[in-house]
Amino acid sequence: xxxxxxxxxxxxxxxxxxxxxxxxxxxxxxxxxxxxxxxxxxxxxxxxxxxxxxxxxxxxxxxxxxxxxxxxxxxxxxxxxxxxxxxxxxxxxxxxxxxxxxxxxxxxxxxxxxxxxxxxxxxxxxxxxxxxxxxxxxxxxxxxxxxxxxxxxxxxxxxxxxxxxxxxxxxxxxxxxxxxxxxxxxxxxxxxxxxxxxxxxxxxxxxxxxxxxxxxxxxxxxxxxxxxxxxxxxxxxxxxxxxxxxxxxx
Amino acid sequence: xxxxxxxxxxxxxxxxxxxxxxxxxxxxxxxxxxxxxxxxxxxxxxxxxxxxxxxxxxxxxxxxxxxxxxxxxxxxxxxxxxxxxxxxxxxxxxxxxxxxxxxxxxxxxxxxxxxxxxxxxxxxxxxxxxxxxxxxxxxxxxxxxxxxxxxxxxxxxxxxxxxxxxxxxxxxxxxxxxxxxxxxxxxxxxxxxxxxxxxxxxxxxxxxxxxxxxxxxxxxxxxxxxxxxxxxxxxxxxxxxxxxxxxxxxxxxxxxxxxxxxxxxxxxxxxxxxxxxxxxxxxxxxxxxxxxxxxxxxxxxxxxxxxxxx
Amino acid sequence: xxxxxxxxxxxxxxxxxxxxxxxxxxxxxxxxxxxxxxxxxxxxxxxxxxxxxxxxxxxxxxxxxxxxxxxxxxxxxxxxxxxxxxxxxxxxxxxxxxxxxxxxxxxxxxxxxxxxxxxxxxxxxxxxxxxxxxxxxxxxxxxxxxxxxxxxxxxxxxxxxxxxxxxxxxxxxxxxxxxxxxxxxxxxxxxxxxxxxxxxxxxxxxxxxxxxxxxxxxxxxxxxxxxxxxxxxxxxxxxxxxxxxxxxxxxxxxxxxxxxxxxxxxxxxxxxxxxxxxxxxxxx
Numbered sequence: 048x049x050x051x052x053x054x055x056x057x058x059x060x061x062x063x064x065x066x067x068x069x070x071x072x073x074x075x076x077x078x079x080x081x082x083x084x085x086x087x088x089x090x091x092x093x094x095x096x097x098x099x100x101x102x103x104x105x106x107x108x109x110x111x112x113x114x115x116x117x118x119x120x121x122x123x124x125x126x127x128x129x130x131x132x133x134x135x136x137x138x139x140x141x142x143x144x145x146x147x148x149x150x151x152x153x154x155x156x157x158x159x160x161x162x163x164x165x166x167x168x169x170x171x172x173x174x175x176x177x178x179x180x181x182x183x184x185x186x187x188x189x190x191x192x193x194x195x196x197x198x199x200x201x202x203x204x205x206x207x208x209x210x211x212x213x214x215x216x217x218x219x220x221x222x223x224x225x226x227x228x229x230x231x232x233x234x235x236x237x238x239x240x241x242x243x244x245x246x247x248x249x250x251x252x253x254x255x256x257x258x259x260x261x262x263x264x265x266x267x268x269x270x271x272x273x274x275x276x277x278x279x280x281x282x283x284x285x286x287x288x289x290x291x292x293x294x295x296x297x
Numbered sequence: 298x299x300x301x302x303x304x305x306x307x308x309x310x311x312x313x314x315x316x317x318x319x320x321x322x323x324x325x326x327x328x329x330x331x332x333x334x335x336x337x338x339x340x341x342x343x344x345x346x347x348x349x350x351x352x353x354x355x356x357x358x359x360x361x362x363x364x365x366x367x368x369x370x371x372x373x374x375x376x377x378x379x380x381x382x383x384x385x386x387x388x389x390x391x392x393x394x395x396x397x398x399x400x401x402x403x404x405x406x407x408x409x410x411x412x413x414x415x416x417x418x419x420x421x422x423x424x425x426x427x428x429x430x431x432x433x434x435x436x437x438x439x440x441x442x443x444x445x446x447x448x449x450x451x452x453x454x455x456x457x458x459x460x461x462x463x464x465x466x467x468x469x470x471x472x473x474x475x476x477x478x479x480x481x482x483x484x485x486x487x488x489x490x491x492x493x494x495x496x497x498x499x500x501x502x503x504x505x506x507x508x509x510x511x512x513x514x515x516x517x518x519x520x521x522x523x524x525x526x527x528x529x530x531x532x533x534x535x536x537x538x539x540x541x542x543x544x545x546x547x548x549x550x551x552x553x554x555x556x557x558x559x560x561x562x563x564x565x566x567x568x569x570x571x572x573x574x575x576x577x578x579x580x581x582x583x584x585x586x587x588x589x590x591x592x593x594x595x596x597x598x599x600x601x602x603x604x605x606x607x
Numbered sequence: 608x609x610x611x612x613x614x615x616x617x618x619x620x621x622x623x624x625x626x627x628x629x630x631x632x633x634x635x636x637x638x639x640x641x642x643x644x645x646x647x648x649x650x651x652x653x654x655x656x657x658x659x660x661x662x663x664x665x666x667x668x669x670x671x672x673x674x675x676x677x678x679x680x681x682x683x684x685x686x687x688x689x690x691x692x693x694x695x696x697x698x699x700x701x702x703x704x705x706x707x708x709x710x711x712x713x714x715x716x717x718x719x720x721x722x723x724x725x726x727x728x729x730x731x732x733x734x735x736x737x738x739x740x741x742x743x744x745x746x747x748x749x750x751x752x753x754x755x756x757x758x759x760x761x762x763x764x765x766x767x768x769x770x771x772x773x774x775x776x777x778x779x780x781x782x783x784x785x786x787x788x789x790x791x792x793x794x795x796x797x798x799x800x801x802x803x804x805x806x807x808x809x810x811x812x813x814x815x816x817x818x819x820x821x822x823x824x825x826x827x828x829x830x831x832x833x834x835x836x837x838x839x840x841x842x843x844x845x846x847x848x849x850x851x852x853x854x855x856x857x858x859x860x861x862x863x864x865x866x867x868x869x870x871x872x873x874x875x876x877x878x879x880x881x882x883x884x885x886x887x888x889x890x891x
Contacts, residue, residue, distance in 0.1 A: 157506055182319040219648055253864075289865075292865075
């Protein structure tokens with residue numbers, strides 16, 4: 048069973064002469080319960096794919112299927128009950144004047160849950176934040192704690208697919224380890240499907256079973272993680288990317 | 298941590314308010330409010346302005362008890378008494394009315410104008426600006442061109458035209474001032490909305506299926522309001538001056554109303570021989586305008602969300 | 608003689624809840640070498656770099672026993688003398704070139720202005736030198752780049768231009784604060800190699816501030832590991848993977864590695880004691 052299928056996805060910005068093709072004919076499939084990584088350098092269109100899937104960018108064409116159902120350009124609340132996203136910068140993804148409690152209760156309320164109080168406590172517990180964090184404002188939280196709140200918000204509607212847009216690139220390495228561990232635990236616990244975008248190959252290598260490599264808006268290669276670890280990709284660019292990331296690390 | 302040793306109760310209340318781990322929604326609100334207040338309190342100039350405004354509020358509320366004379370009582374035998382004369386600290390005007398009493402009653406009118414304008418203009422601006430900014434496209438173009446048309450007129454001339462059309466009087470003056478004052482707020486709110494609109498936390502709430510009305514009212518307004526409040530306090534001086542200007546031109550408050558601008562207007566005939574008749578209300582306008590400016594400057598430091606990271 | 612000796616450096620910021628100490632009594636020296644300073648955000652590594660140049664703005668305070676640049680104490684210099692030091696003896700490269708270059712001036716004008724500030728020459732020679740500088744940082748199409756504006760440059764190109772500019776006065780010390788963390792991996796290596804070559808050729812001292820342990824281990828000669836405003840460990844860069852302090856070990860272990868996969872990453876458990884242990888001296 049495919050949790051997410053994307054076929055011939057084109058995403059563009061601007062019109063006429065100013066049109067920029069950010070993603071060109073991207074095709075990939077993610078099995079239910081799997082973890083799929085997308086790597087590439089800045090400007091390669093990797094985050095754009097996630098934003099197009101969620102509908103944050105309306106200018107796309109192609110086929111997107113979530114949980115076996117076609118996704119229209121206008122997405123309803125059922126779609127957002129299925130697919131959620133965690134953003135890159137936890138300093139920008141929380142409303143500066145909303146407390147943790149406000150963020151989570153509003154989300155729960157929007158999805159029509161009734162037992163909001165109990166659920167907020169449950170969500171905080173899920174992401175490893177105690178009840179003492181419930182009424183804090185973002186400026187009273189560290190980067191890692193903010194990202195945990197953002198993850199809790201994404202988990203609130205009980206989605207099946209979690210899109211992760213560089214969830215740890217703004218964090219320190221020790222905090223990154225905690226967040227990655229948390230994400231892996233949550234994936235096992237809630238049977239989630241992950242699509243993770245990152246520029247860091249070792250992070251994707253740690254989190255995912257299959258990796259797609261993007262270059263200039265095109266998906267040049269989809270490989271499994273063993274191929275990546277063995278450094279035997281088919282495409283020249285992937286090889287170059289792997290070497291560059293190993294050269295000044297390890 | 299502090300070297301003062303307050304009583305146990307006040308210490309615990311302070312701790313309760315300054316905690317980083319609030320225990321309820323109300324607690325969190327109080328705590329963040331208290332922290333803002335502490336920031337404001339450390340700004341001495343802002344507190345000075347704040348104190349003057351509290352004084353103004355006090356004077357306006359207790360005018361009948363504070364005023365030594367009836368502001369409308371004319372005593373032609375005592376006309377144009379100089380400053381510091383017996384029983385009339387600020388002297389009397391051309392009709393023998395006590396200037397101090399008129400000032401005290403006039404504070405009510407000033408507050409009335411300021412409050413009404415502050416309730417109408419920023420709200421109108423906020424609505425137009427956020428809708429234009431969030432909707433974009435044609436809505437934005439149309440709303441913003443209307444704003445530009447209003448902005449293109451000199452303020453006082455536009456207000457004059459409105460008052461001339463609606464008739465002289467305080468209420469119409471307020472309306473006229475509001476109509477001329479809202480466009481800058483609309484521009485400000487739109488600019489803020491444009492930056493907020495593309496931020497990740499708005500994307501995040503969109504992904505929860507929130508509609509535009511919820512996003513504008515619950516997520517964009519709270520962030521625009523602080524900069525609007527700052528702008529309003531800084532503009533208050535201008536509003537008071539415009540109201541005074543209308544009063545001075547005889548299009549605002551009508552005699553014998555003790556509106557400060559009207560008082561200057563009456564006093565200008567005697568400005569060379571009896572300078573205090575026009576100067577004293579002028580100083581009152583100056584003081585209140587300055588107070589609003591100082592407070593606005595202090596509020597900028599407290600409310601500006603850009604500083605909150607530190 | 609060492610290029611730089613820093614002894615007992617403190618950086619403090621007054622806050623509403625008392626004095627915040629960003630750097631707490633750090634001592635180290637710098638020879639003609641590549642010295643890495645690693646640590647997480649809030650460890651005080653960037654503050655250390657800025658404090659050497661006395662770039663901490665009031666109400667922040669910098670105190671030190673001494674900050675000796677080849678024997679002259681920078682702490683005793685006037686602001687005017689410091690400006691001279693900042694321009695010509697110690698240069699600094701920041702994280703994001705976008706914020707360091709003037710957006711409304713062409714790259715060429717900026718480089719030439721910087722050059723003419725330090726050398727009394729005419730425009731023609733300044734231009735010739737600018738082209739030379741750009742070629743030194745492996746920019747091929749130097750003539751074209753001179754006419755371009757900063758926004759037309761990619762991140763890696765911008766950072767190379769910054770480095771070129773910082774090298775003009777022939778400084779003795781280059782402080783690089785996360786110079787490559789805004790860049791893609793492939794560009795990162797390129798920029799590092801250029802920096803390395805310049806430092807080697809001119810016999811400069813380099814202070815390389817970074818959060819990336821592996822990068823520092825590869826690139827530097829000696830490494831200071833900072834935690835909570837203090838140095839917890841000093842070691843040779845090639846021996847970083849044999850580091851002994853639990854904090855350094857924890858940082859190393861928390862990194863995911865392509866060549867050594869594991870199911871769970873080790874989360875760093877912070878010992879409150881680390882905060883109180885005295886700062887390790889990095890003096891030579």
